Amino acid sequence: MSAAPVGSETDEQLVAHAVDQLTSRTRFPVAFGGLETGGSVYVTAISGARTRHLQGLVVGSGKGLGGKALVEKRPRLALDYRSSRSITHDYDSAVLGEGIATLFAVPVVVSGRARGVIYCASWSESPVNDVVAGPAVEVATELATELRVREEVDRRIALSPVTTPSSSMHASAREELRESYAELRTIAATVEDVDLRHRLEVIERRLAAISTDTPAEGLSLDVRLSPREIDVLACAALGATNAGIATTLALREVTVKSYLQSAMAKLDASTRHAAVAKARRAGLLP
Numbered sequence: 001m002s003a004a005p006v007g008s009e010t011d012e013q014l015v016a017h018a019v020d021q022l023t024s025r026t027r028f029p030v031a032f033g034g035l036e037t038g039g040s041v042y043v044t045a046i047s048g049a050r051t052r053h054l055q056g057l058v059v060g061s062g063k064g065l066g067g068k069a070l071v072e073k074r075p076r077l078a079l080d081y082r083s084s085r086s087i088t089h090d091y092d093s094a095v096l097g098e099g100i101a102t103l104f105a106v107p108v109v110v111s112g113r114a115r116g117v118i119y120c121a122s123w124s125e126s127p128v129n130d131v132v133a134g135p136a137v138e139v140a141t142e143l144a145t146e147l148r149v150r151e152e153v154d155r156r157i158a159l160s161p162v163t164t165p166s167s168s169m170h171a172s173a174r175e176e177l178r179e180s181y182a183e184l185r186t187i188a189a190t191v192e193d194v195d196l197r198h199r200l201e202v203i204e205r206r207l208a209a210i211s212t213d214t215p216a217e218g219l220s221l222d223v224r225l226s227p228r229e230i231d232v233l234a235c236a237a238l239g240a241t242n243a244g245i246a247t248t249l250a251l252r253e254v255t256v257k258s259y260l261q262s263a264m265a266k267l268d269a270s271t272r273h274a275a276v277a278k279a280r281r282a283g284l285l286p
Contacts, residue, residue, distance in 0.1 A: 016045040033118030053097030069105040229263040
């Protein structure tokens with residue numbers, strides 16, 4: 001049910017992390033969830049449960065609260081699960097067996113497709129307002145972002161004819177890789193969650209390492225660029241102007257110019273193109 005890991009975690013491990021986040025960032029004591037395969041959601045992560053009833057749960061599309069959330073691609077709530085008439089009760093043995101009264105299901109939507117569902121639950125009826133629901137939706141959104149980035153990176157890496165670190169890439173494949181890297185940097189720049197940013201950085205480093213050539217002569221590998229300097233150089237590497245970079249990264253044009261000048265100074269480069277070339281040879285850019 002999982003894709004091969006791009007960074008340091010499998011898809012199931014990402015779901016497990018998200019489920020743990022649900023119990024720590026919401027008021028719900030129980031959380032569980034999983035990804036969709038073949039029209040069903042396979043629950044692979046559970047946190048806070050008192051029993052084993054939720055283990056191995058498989059939720060069909062359109063069935064139960066989660067199946068409905070999967071089809072409708074929007075959160076669904078059963079304040080009193082036992083008496084709810086708006087859902088099917090195919091999974092009462094699991095849900096009621098755990099003693100769950102209130103159940104909140106949030107779909108994980110990636111590029112318009114529901115990729116899974118994560119649930120929050122409590123053993124007593126618990127009111128669910130924006131303060132309670134907001135963090136759960138945020139966790140689902142963060143998980144969707146990671147899955148979207150990983151899928152795109154996996155897709156583009158699969159297109160790259162690279163068998164060993166020393167293999168040379170076709171020009172088109174290399175450009176695909178560089179576009180993926182720049183897109184990933186742009187996404188990471190908008191993410192506030194520290195853990196999520198860290199995991200995105202793991203993927204970025206792998207992308208940069210895939211096409212790294214031998215170090216530039218006379219260039220110290222100890223060169224350190226700030227995250228924003230790398231963001232700007234990654235966009236510049238695709239031929240973007242200062243104005244284009246500013247729009248992409250939501251920065252002022254004068255700020256972009258400042259980051260470029262700083263990166264050029266650190267890399268001892270007289271032009272942005274030379275800075276990009278040296279950054280690539282140093283393994284800072286793909």
